[in-house]
Amino acid sequence: MTNSLLILPGDGIGPEVMAEVRKIIDWFEDKRGIAFEVSEDLVGGCAYDKHGTPLHDDTMAKAQEVDAVLLGAVGGPKYDNLDFSVKPERGLLRLRKEMDLFANLRPAQCFDALADFSSLKKDVVAGLDIMIVRELTSGVYFGEPRGIIEEGNERVGINTQRYTESEIERVCRAAFDLAMKRGKKLCSMEKANVMESGVLWREVATRVGQDYPEVELSHMYADAGAMQLTRWPKQFDVIVTDNLFGDLLSDLAAMLTGSLGMLPSASLGAPMANGRPKALYEPVHGSAPDIAGQGKANPSACILSFAMALRYSFDKGEEATRLEKAVEAVLAKGLRTADLLNVEGATPVSTSEMGDAVIEALNESL
Ligand code: NAD
16 A cells, blocks of 8 residues: 655744654655655645645645645744734644544653653653543534624623534544554543533443443543543543543643653544545644744654654554654653753754654664
């Protein structure tokens, strides 16, 4: 099977971090014999500069055809005053919407070398490796009715939490599939104690679980989940939750582990004809205009996003682990981009030196 990949570096530090991923893709082709069909295109501000739109229709069509899309970052001060409809972020939103990416995967993984960066005690986070699956296309951010209405002599703000059984089922299935590839433990979080949508969520999650007898399923109220995530996060493997709770819990979990420059993500949709899910991989960070063009960006988040693509789109779990371990090895050697520098004895490196060090660690892994 071919492995087609559309690369969208975007704006700001996007092209800088993506250049390091290109080196890594070349390495996997040369040294591991994995053939990729790579194409590259524009998204965000750079697409607006060329086409007057943050995502050209041709780029959108390409994204629908490939096995995986890898995006750098979009946005920047130059585009702040553009009309909302052509802002760089609209390009990203269009990709997510038209590819119908309903499952957002946010790992929270703490490499030992960075355990001191967490605001929590080292033994609470060292070795942490959990995955939050957030429903991304429904729930209270989309439900109708919504708006601000007049009622008597005051205004009322309204949003509606709404989930169909099939929406709950498909994201739970994605989470169970993930749990099967990981530690076979899934915790579903909602507020079934006070929300009917939570009652339905729990019922559907339990029903889907019957198809996955090997996965240990538990349920937790989302507020208790937030407490447990800060008290002892290592009790979790995969967590599945709705759009709103997932928004909060995935940010909370991500920050257990330190820097924005280390955080990858994936958004998955329905399986395509070849059985692979529609997929968009991207670092959690933005275009970081404050450091763009200075060789200061940490490429790890983008590199780790590519590792997720290896695992979830290209079915190369072992190679994904090899890449993650290479990043870990580089950190263990004390090499640090500027965002991770405030540790005694660390060796400062630029974006490209960090990428080269990962390649060296990959060579050492052979
Ligand atoms: P940001 O993530 O770009 O930057 C926040 C801070 O983290 C900055 O100080 C930055 O220097 C630092 N940082 C981020 N990534 C880093 C990396 N890889 N290495 C080292 N340091 C890093 O968020 P922001 O400043 O709020 O937004 C800047 C622009 O990015 C805005 O236009 C915003 O709309 C856009 N944005 C895009 C995305 C995306 O493309 N997915 C996400 C968030 C923000």
